[in-house]
Amino acid sequence: MEYTLDLNWPDFIERYWQKRPVVLKRGFKNFIDPISPDELAGLAMENEVDSRLVSHQDGKWQVSHGPFQSYDHLSENNWSLLVQAVNHWHEQSAGLMRPFRALPDWRIDDLMISFSVPGGGVGPHLDQYDVFIIQGVGRRRWRVGEKVPMKQHCPHPDLLQVEPFEGIIDEELEPGDILYIPPGFPHEGYSLENSMNYSVGFRAPSGRELISGFADYVLQRELGSHRYTDPDVPSRQQPADILPEELDKLRGIMLELVNQPEHFNAWFGEFITQSRHELDVAPPEPPYQPDEIYDAIKQGDSLTRLGGLRVLRVADEVYVNGEKIDSPHRPAVEALASHITVNAGILGDALEDPSFLAMLAALVNSGYWYFED
Known part of the structure; x- marks a missing residue:
């Protein structure tokens, strides 16, 4: 089906995008889930699909990663099944991404879908990227706190949570409601009944990722062969000193590579179009002429x-x-x-x-x- 998002994008970007969290009531009117819990559970049994089960029983957090063979061992409460990049594997779910193309394609990442039983969630945490969380079938309560420095701790090696926080948003979401959360705002959601949630996440590459990716590009193409020269080597008080003008010259050698648009643009095009998750690639047999x-x-x-x-x-x-x-x-x-x-x-x-x-x-x-x- 075709999803229509009831949202004034210019107003949203001016008031909320990367600024404040907000609940968009009935962002999708008459919302119909594109996938069923059983279909989601089936995807999590596939080797190529990234998935995990998060449970909280008797004060202890447990995380297990797919593919899963069975769900018979699970209780009736306090667990969630989360599946990444469902838009890669399920055509109807991919349609849920299209209304968000009002934002740049290069910033949009993937669609994570979760199924949770009553009490299910992943605990209080924060993300370093923007996310729109769409409520599907069922009800889920969400709390969002203010963006302030917070202590983080690991109740489980695969979970990075934050300390308790005061909520600036505390609402129950119903089908079609959307919660937008900018980077750095702590949040926590847990199901009040069996429910589905759809998280449209956005890419936010770090400086570390950019430098590492560009360095790989430079090495693969054997660029940057220009060496440091100093025909008029300056004098200094101590031979151990590296002078500021020498540091400037070294930095300039590195910046010269980045400042070549033909190389930077080509690298970024290759870098940003690579998917972080497997694609459901099925080449036709026989190939088309x-x-x-x-x-x-x-x-x-x-x-x-x-x-x-x-x-x-x-x-x-x-x-x-x-x-x-x-x-x-x-x-x-x-x-x-x-x-x-x-x-x-x-x-x-x-x-x-x-x-x-x-x-x-x-x-x-x-x-x-x-x-x-």
Whole structure:
């Protein structure tokens, strides 16, 4: 189904985005869960899917990671099943991400879905990224505290919780309600009855990740071979001293690499389009020939993007899952980034170019786009 979010985006961004948490009552009117608890439990039994069970019994927290063989050992209260990147594996759930494309695609990460029994939750904690938590079937109580320095502790090696906090939000969420939480605000939710929650998370790369990723790019391409030189080496009082101007020159060698747009843009396109979770890639067998792609699209078929596939434009180039798309047909290539589904009208005259068809066939045969049955 198609989800419509009842939200004034300019007003929301001005008042709340990365500023304050807020409950959006009936953000989705007449909300229908895209997935059932049984389907979610089935996904958590798959090897490729990231999942965990979090329980709190007799004052002790327990965490176990999937894939799970059975759920027969679980009690009737105080546990949650959490499954990451469900939008990669479940087409209907992927549709829940689309209303959030009012925000930049590159910032959107994945859809985590949880099923909780009464009392189920993961304890008080805070995240370093923005999240929209959509209430599905059932009711769940959420508390959100003020953004202040907080002590963190680990009741379990896989859980990082915070100390108790005063709530600035304390509400029961019902189907279709949305809780938005910016980074750094402590929060805690627990189910009042069997319930489903859908968390749309956002990427927030750290300086450490950026530097590490760019360093890998530099090494792979054997860039940065320019060495330090000092033909007019300055004198100093002590031979052990490294002078400020020498440090400036060394820093300049490093900054020179970052400040080359052609390299920085190419690296970032590759870096930011790589998924942090497995994709449900299923290359067609037998592979499509370019003329088969042409005939199908011309006859009215559409190509749909694989759930969770990251397709982004950096400057004038489009990147897919860590690779640049090479084609002179800019409008058609940019359409692959802008649209979830493409057809003959969107791709236009590019379909008449054998080189574009060959490139498109390669994407389809990689499992990145597919013809819907």
